[in-house]
Amino acid sequence: MPQRIRAAYVTLLTKIDYLAGVLVLHQSLEAVASRYPLVVMVTPTVTEEVRKILLKQGIKLFDVEHLIPKESRHTLAAIDARFSDTWTKLRVFGLDEFERVVLLDADMIVMKNMDELMDLPLKDDEIAAAHVCACNPRKFQHYPEDWIPENCAHTSVQHPLAPPPSWLPICPRPYGQLNSGTVVLNPSRALAHKVIDYLNTTDISSFAFPDQDLLSALFKGKWKALSWYYNALKTLRVLHPQEWDDNEVRCLHYILPEKPWKTRDLPADDPYRGLNSLWWVRFEEMVRSLDAKDKELVISTVVAL
Numbered sequence: 397m398p399q400r401i402r403a404a405y406v407t408l409l410t411k412i413d414y415l416a417g418v419l420v421l422h423q424s425l426e427a428v429a430s431r432y433p434l435v436v437m438v439t440p441t442v443t444e445e446v447r448k449i450l451l452k453q454g455i456k457l458f459d460v461e462h463l464i465p466k467e468s469r470h471t472l473a474a475i476d477a478r479f480s481d482t483w484t485k486l487r488v489f490g491l492d493e494f495e496r497v498v499l500l501d502a503d504m505i506v507m508k509n510m511d512e513l514m515d516l517p518l519k520d521d522e523i524a525a526a527h528v529c530a531c532n533p534r535k536f537q538h539y540p541e542d543w544i545p546e547n548c549a550h551t552s553v554q555h556p557l558a559p560p561p562s563w564l565p566i567c568p569r570p571y572g573q574l575n576s577g578t579v580v581l582n583p584s585r586a587l588a589h590k591v592i593d594y595l596n597t598t599d600i601s602s603f604a605f606p607d608q609d610l611l612s613a614l615f616k617g618k619w620k621a622l623s624w625y626y627n628a629l630k631t632l633r634v635l636h637p638q639e640w641d642d643n644e645v646r647c648l649h650y651i652l653p654e655k656p657w658k659t660r661d662l663p664a665d666d667p668y669r670g671l672n673s674l675w676w677v678r679f680e681e682m683v684r685s686l687d688a689k690d691k692e693l694v695i696s697t698v699v700a701l
Contacts, residue, residue, distance in 0.1 A: 403496040403514040404435045406488050409442055410462070410481040415449070416657045416698050417502040420675060422455055423682040424505040431511050432498075437487055449690045460487040465595060482576075482607045486595065489581065490588035499579040503650040505678055510626060510646040513580050521587065523611065524580035524620040526627040527560060530570035531635050538604060542569050550624060550632060556641035560621040574619055576608040577649045578627040590614070634667045650675065657698040 405425060409418050422434045436450055437460045447457060463484045488499045498513050500506075516524055527549035532539045545551055547568035552561050563572040581587070594614045603609035611619070624632060628645040631652070648671065650656055656675035662668060679698070683691050 400492070401494050403432050403498075404456075404494050405430070405432055405498050405500055406435045406437060406458075406491065406494075407500050407502050408437045408439075408460075408481070408485050408487075409446075409450075409502060410439045410484060411441055412443070412446055412697055414502045415446055416679060416694055417504075417655065418450070418455075419453065419682050419694065420657075420678045421500060421502055421504055421506070422453060423685075424507070424678055427678070427681075428506050428509040430506070430509060432514060435491075435494075437484070437491075439481075439484060445693065449686070449693065452687075452690065453685070458491060460484065460490075463487055463592075463595070465600060482605075483595070485576065485607045486591050486610070487588075488579075489583055489591045490585065491583045492585055492588070494583055497581055497583055499576070499581065500647065501577040501649065503655055504577060505648050505675055507628075507645045507648055507674075513622075513626065516580055516620070518580060518582060518620065519618075520582050520584060521590075522618050522620060523615050524622050525574035525576060525578060525611070526622040526624055528570060528573045528575045528605075528608070528612075529629055529631060529635060530568075530573070531631075533631070533635060540570075540604065545635075547571075548636075549621075550636045550639055553624065553636070553639045556625070556639055556644045557623075558639075560623055562621060563617070572616060573612045574608065574615075574621075575627055575629065575649075576605075576611055577629070577651070578622065578647055579611065580620075580622070630668055630671050633671065648674065660699050 407418055407421060418436055425434050433456060435456045435458060437458050439460060439462050450457060463486055488497055491497060496514050518524060529550050530543040530548040531545045532543040547570045549561050549571045561571055595610060624639055625644045625646045628648050629651050633640045656672045662672050683694060686694060
């Protein structure tokens, strides 16, 4: 059996729309001098042209098949159609070439080195992740009824360096739910089988957030809570200012449909204008490393410059 690779950051790419996001994520990891590479899981829908761009940047690719349950078993709300591919993130559990993996979403940038996650004590049947934000400020009707600020785990964190709360049976249900933007795990065939079997045999019809709800349920009592700054949801800066500190952010997560590569200049009064500009600074740095042909294609995937 070949020797396993120590560790890597991993993300998923299923379509060209997120190409700029993946490249900026890679650039941000290099900018903080991470000792570990970014590996990209790619599905058959990713073209050879896109694959070549990634390979030229020194990014290793892993081919994976789409993972989608039968339509009759799960239906997404129309506003969340972008989540249809996220089941495929679960393929990461099968990357047993690695001893340790930190799964990251492609709509993130790494702000500070967080290689310490590669050494986080973790049993083989455990994962680590940060809590969901259960405030539901937009009052989406299809979100769980108990997603209200007083039930949000982030509400209880009163200082940026305070530890995240642990889940106990007496806690509100959302305290036991994770956000799958950053997930630390030890891949193995056994764990991959466990995840896929759970997907295929469990009632998933009520899952509003596909892979995220599955991981919260499957690893109930077996996921370690990471501090907010390893998965700094952009909304936390507005909804939980007592918790947020710009200087503590390790990994910034651009949740919600409004991805930064689709909006260059937000209105002056938009609360996310500053965070959005951080992504564009890294985008400009990244495109300078591309040759003319690749630059043209990447730029065509973002809002007109």
